[in-house]
Amino acid sequence: MRTVTRAPAWLRLAFLALLALLAGCSKQKGNTPSTYLLEGTITSAIGAATDSDSNDAQTAPESNDTATTAQPLLNPVLLGGFVSATGTGTGNFADSGDRTDVFQATLAKGQTVALFISDHDAAHPYDIDLDLEIYDGSDITLQTQPVAMSISATEGTETVRVPENGNYYIFIRAIRGASNYLLTIGRPPNRSATTLRADLPFVPGEVVVRFKGSLHAASASLAFSNSTGLERKSGTPGQAMLFGLGGESRRRQTRQLLGIGQTASANPEQSLREETIAVVKALRKRSDVEYADLNYIRQAAAAPDDPNYPLQWNYPLINLPQAWDATTQTATTDRTTIVAVVDTGIFLDHPDLQGSLLAGYDFVSSPSIAADGDGIDGNPDDPGDGATPGGSSFHGTHVAGIIAAQTGNGVGVAGVSWGTNTKIMPVRVLGKGGGTTYDIIQGIRYAAGLSNDSGTVPPQRADIINLSLGGPGFSMAEQAEYNAVRDAGVIVVAAAGNDNSNRPSYPAAYDNVISVSAATMTRQKAPYSNFGPTIDIAAPGGNTAVDSDGDGYYDGILSTLVDDASGVRKPIYSFLQGTSMATPHVSGVIAIMKSLDPDLDPDKFGALLQTGKLTSDLGAPGRDDIFGFGLVDALKAVENIDIALPPIVAIDPPGPLDFGPFVDRLTFTTRNAGGGDFTITGISDDADWLETSPQSLPSSAGSFTVSVNRTGMPDGLYHATITVTTDNASTATIPVTLQVGERHDKGDTGHQYVVLVDPVSMETVRTVDVDNESGRYSYRIDDVPAGDYLIIAGTDLDNDGLICDPGEACGGYPTIERLQPVTVNSDVERIDFGTNFNIIIRALADDPGHPVIRAFSRFPDDY
Amino acid sequence: MKYYGTGSSDTPNRSALGRSATTRARNGSILSLLVIATLLAGCALAAPGRGAQPPAAGIVDSSLQCSHPERQPAVRRITTQQQLQQVAAQMHGTRLAPKAPPSPSIDFNRWNILFISAGERPTAGYRLQLAEPAFTVSRRRAHLWIALKKPASDARVAAVVTMPCLLVRVPVGDYSTIEVHGLERRYQIAVEKGVPLQGK
Structure with missing residues (x-):
């Protein structure tokens, strides 16, 4: 009989503790083998597509190896694929490789097609070589040379630019090695370089032309005149030249030579304007012309001449240009309207704010966050709220520019309050890391002309206080301060917050404070904007995740800002997003109202707001928790001020006409939103795919039909402008957008493997595979043992047994970047998430060998 | 055991x-x-302040308003000058004019370059910075320590959406993985071993 000697007590305890630890580290396995169901839906990113013949052995490859079997693509697209120069030894192309993938797409001139080689390794650049070529899509035999190609032997990225509008074959060839890849077709080229600005004043009967490089000979201009009928007025070949349409006989000849029809306008001047635009359009189609444009009159002030004004989409969205017709002619300029920007201070030397700023105060009381070395002082200059150069927001400068950047000065951007005598009172209350309610209270009391810690009050109190700031925490004392400020006659406007929640943010949520939520360019709730019962009004706040109008810039709000990365503050212009940006739109519109009606006070403003006289209703009819009483409408605001207005051309509906991919016809109406009378003298546009009828009406009110013709146009997003001119009011412009080709409304990220992963060991526990059904994948995993799991889904295009490799689709619950374990101790439903190709590879094209999102085995550990 | x-x-x-x-x-x-x-x-x-002290890591570029396509926190490795320019353009992509100056040239044989984004944040007051010490190497693993500074929970802050990001250089050396600490999760980046730098 064997005797077992007991170990010392401390050793036994240590052993037991160790066992307990080990038990805690392992996945729970009860004596009763309970299992459960886990299910959910995975959504493919819109615009995603997948190579039809990947190496994944679980998929049946559909060949896209030749032009005759080319895989059709929409434009734009992000596609994940796989090619191999030789047999891979595994998967669908184990023996012979998949040397070529061919796609077919309609592309626009100037678009970029890019190939990102996912397995490219900068340390071994010769291991893998993929090439990109595009061929004329009308030649299926491919007898001609590629129209563009990129065939670097060592780079991780290949890009080509599309030479002309048309249908193309896109070839991806594996020269050496095997690799996943991403193929992107971008947006059409920016419109800014080619857009005709018929809304700006120009000289009727004159066009500016530059010939292409090879046409420098003096005889070229004579030949050009002979072939166009245009009369050379000045300039020489090799530079911009001015041509005239000439008299009626020459104009008739030009119309004949360029194939231009007679304009319908009875007004001779308007007829000449329309004909001039038509000539420029025709010249732009000629192969010998580098550019052709109208001869703009730059000094005119019909619209702000601030060079970046065309990027301020947020102003037409709230009918501001129409309101400016009133402010630039009627607003009271002998009385100053003051908006206090209670914020981080303002960069007082910004050139686009010179003349807009009054004296202010710095109420940041703690030297530790003030960044200017002291407590409160009389200097509201913003020294920055960051710890290092380049780390400051200069938030107040951006807010101030939205309200009152100098406008019509040929510099920078326009401000909302153009045409009024509106000034900014800078009041600094935010420093490093923010500010305190106490300092903010001091700031608003100062702005309102009430006693405060500075011992001073401004010579004239503010009419409006803009608070693009907030935080949690209700305070009775703070509420009382806002009551006092309102009692002083000041209108207080504040940002609702950016948490995308209904949590109240203060001061916006206080009584007697106007709470502003944020809307996007497409009149939707901005993704970050707070909502809830305290929202009063919405305004453009921007969305820098999208470029809705395809102008090459994300849809942020453009305004004045500061760059101090060098250690010295320098003025810049930049796009930002937030309810911070929405708030000054409302403050600026109130400043316009106050300039037109000095008697405007909080009561009067509140009554107008609650009766819908300041807004375009959005969301649920009447007031709702997303937009409050609606999107601020500057034109309605000035219309409802009881003063005599000049004639104003109002367009209904306001904002752009969006034809999308299917609509061929839309209507708009015009009316006189001001006083007096005007007659419409012409309707023109700057696109040959657009037609407006009737061409003119003999009155201010009318209904117009706009038709589009997509015939022969390559896929893409197009823009145009319709211009309404009158005899007694300034012009009105209507932006138009058009989609040609199918618009993506779903994506296909290919055959997906959904894996359950142990969050401790990171080993795969279970796997199911699912196919795409209209952009979605429904998955169901039965008999899941109780426990905690990470849920990940991805493709295995190269059949290496790992999902989420570079170039492969990947998603996870709730997001792949922030995976959270799902506890299974009963049936679990609706574990939904999205999946997409690893878009970062677009930016870091030749660095796919070191992915941050780790790959996961699609085979369970006990496979 | x-x-x-x-x-x-x-x-x-x-x-x-x-x-x-x-x-x-x-x-x-x-x-x-x-x-x-x-x-x-x-x-x-697992905590800054310990470990070997190779040559100092440094910030190559920074921004409060990255326009990076990913809106979530992210860490990426940059291996070419072309990538560096692309990422620098994204870091300052919300800026219209004047354009940000180009990033400096990097000797990628001497330095590993990491792009680090805090992702979208709802207000001002967030910023990324290097911890002290920022870079340690132990057992052929390098560790980069980042601090994500946040505004106080009860502070009043500017209601502008921010996206702080950094471009950081760390010396190459006898390690094949860089672990990046300080964001909501830890990131591991594979790199090629290199000859350690001398000096500070």
């Missing part, structure tokens, strides 16, 4: 047992100390 978990099949006498138990206990204690020391060393890596 196996040492403690399995008893001997011998039947030792008391004295032998005594010696054996004593020896085992002593050996166990030594082993325990070694394990604890190893664990402590591992724990030391």
